[in-house]
Amino acid sequence: TGESVPVDVNVGDTIEAGLVLAQGPVRCEVLAVGNETRLSGLIDAVHTFREVPPRLHSGIEKFTAIWVPLVLFGAFAVWYFAFPTDWKIILLLWVVSCPCALLLATPVPHAAALSNAAQRGAVVRGGDALERMAHVNHILLDKTGTLTSGKPKFGELVMAKGRRKQSALQVMMGLESRSNHPYAVTVVEHCVSEGIKPASIKELSDIEAGVSGMHGAAEVAFIRPDKADAMGFSVEQRLIDAFEAAKTQGHGASLLVKDKVAVAMVTFIHDDTRDGSTELISAMKERNINIEILSGDHQQAVSEFARSVGLPESAAHGGLSPEEKVAWVQARSSSHVTMMVGDGFNDAAALAVSDVGVAIGTGEAVNLEAADVLIPGDDPRMLTEMIDLARQAQRTLMQNLFFSVFITVTLVFAVVQQWYDQLWVGVLVHELSVIIVILNGARLAQNGQSFKLLKETLVSMVADTRVAFSSFRSRYIPMRS
Incomplete structure (x- = not known):
């Protein structure tokens, strides 16, 4: 459970499977097997927590839930009350209100940021995890193996x-x-x-x-x-x-x-502090993110380590079982957006129940399943890079949303004011806004990936347009004999 030094056990004490025997031999009685073991219970907890919908929903999902029905029914309302004799106004409003740039406002910066993270050696599981990470304001860190090497x-x-x-x-x-x-x-x-x-x-x-x-x-x-x-x-x-x-x-x-x-x-x-642990703590303080250490190690050792990296003793919590870590994360999640960072299978359930779970330097299968972010290396400073990247992606996303909504609202207003009535004008402005949104989002990629991402997106758009046009022509335009 995270002790950095051996723990004395006596006759009648309960021990956990997987512990390292420092001196022996010892004779043990097996109390549980298979699905009755504590490890099985932790794995079940991981599955349960992963099935719970995230507390934070994507901003684009909230917006589109309002925008789409507003456009559909708003066009009829404008026609009925303002232009009852002109059916064309409905079609024109639908065309200019089509959220082309809006639909790309989120996936492009997310894709670029995910590519950026992968090049740095981290794996982020999707844009939802990236968006939640941008809002994290409370980090809970395992000690042994995460901030320390676990070796004396x-x-x-x-x-x-x-x-x-x-x-x-x-x-x-x-x-x-x-x-x-x-x-x-x-x-x-x-x-x-x-x-x-x-x-x-x-x-x-x-x-x-x-x-x-x-x-x-x-x-x-x-x-x-x-x-x-x-x-x-x-x-x-x-x-x-x-x-x-x-x-x-x-x-x-x-x-x-x-x-x-x-x-x-x-x-x-007892524990050799990993390079970068102190820098991580300082960086999180600069970003106004609260930090606590949750460890199975003795309280005295955890408190001493916390002081060594610049944390108050009140932020150090030792002697915690895996189940107690879960309860602690749940309590903090009720008032904060939490990130749990751990390396061992005993952290898996806590990773799953947090808003963002980060598995660092681990090959444990249950951790890989529980985590939203995987950092194969052992440098804790990578957390700072990932949070900064997530926040940058969120800023870019909001820029894209504002720009695409502004363009769409402007075009709708122009149609209502009868400043133009040509479809090609709206289509042209829309396509230009799409390119701007793509370029802005692709800035998050590195090492030449921006151009590659832009190229792939444009190729996909052209291909989809051709398919749509072919379908329209085959259905509505009669073929000459």
Whole structure:
């Protein structure tokens, strides 16, 4: 559920399938299988939430719901009250009121923006998701794996008085190179980067508090500091102080012991903050978007991380189960347009219930189904780019809507005022307005895609016009024998 460090379990505790066993073996009793499992319940929740219609509806849908019947019946009203003897006025009004540019006002900028997003490495599922994303004002972020790597980072090495750093690292590397200790990979990687060679360790074994072995005639161990007293190990005050400081900061620690005497303390930063996480938080603040962190990790670790990236402790919520994340998102969605960002299958239901779900750096099938936006990489700054792109698309869409409505209303007014009565004038102005709308929307595409999009749209328009004309000619124009 998102813990960045191992959690102790005892006899009788309930554990979840899919957890990583740090030390074992353990014997478990299966409580549920198949459709009765918690994972199955989360998948069902994803399907349920995805079937619920979105709260935000497209602006163009709202407008056309009013515009189309207004045009159809308005033309009859104008004819009946203003020009009762001229049936041509109905046909003329229908032609000039046809929302050609209006119908392209939304799909063109959406298509261009989706193409732009794809070139940046993100996949946005349709224009509806893009439009909802433009209105997001509250983001809920998973921590482990989204803003952090989920892997511990080597912190500080504190030596006991009179002990040598190099020899301590050699023993640590010897103990951890063949261990499944939670910090083993981190220790080995650090030692390799320092050019340290592992000491020869014999009789290596896992113990309750860590790992132990024999280095020559000396018994050595790499253990949890809080187990030192119970195991009868002697720890000097400077190492105890280092351990207490690490706990205060939400960091982990391990103690190197030789012949029951502590010789060194290593602190570990539980979660290595991903590059770009701090920049993401700052960028969202600049855009007046509220941010909260929802995590299954311990509250202390989540609070410490929030402070490190510039968020208040009140925005950090730890110890949450997947179901509690869903409830939290639902509560925020009642008063905000929400975006949920996560990477694990435990975030899938929360992604589905939010207005915009973003799966980042994930290959989980259930997440891919739940999300509206897929970001395969691990750079959280991509979120800022996607929100900016969505807002730019929304501005372009509104420009197109205003322009197309203005042109249509102007033409209708001109017909009613009898400034012209030729169909070709209205058709010409309409087609020019269509080209302008396409060009304006296509600006959102990148790397030469604007011209390609314009070309494809115009080709499609010409093809549809030919089909319509052929159909009209075959039906209403008699063929010569």
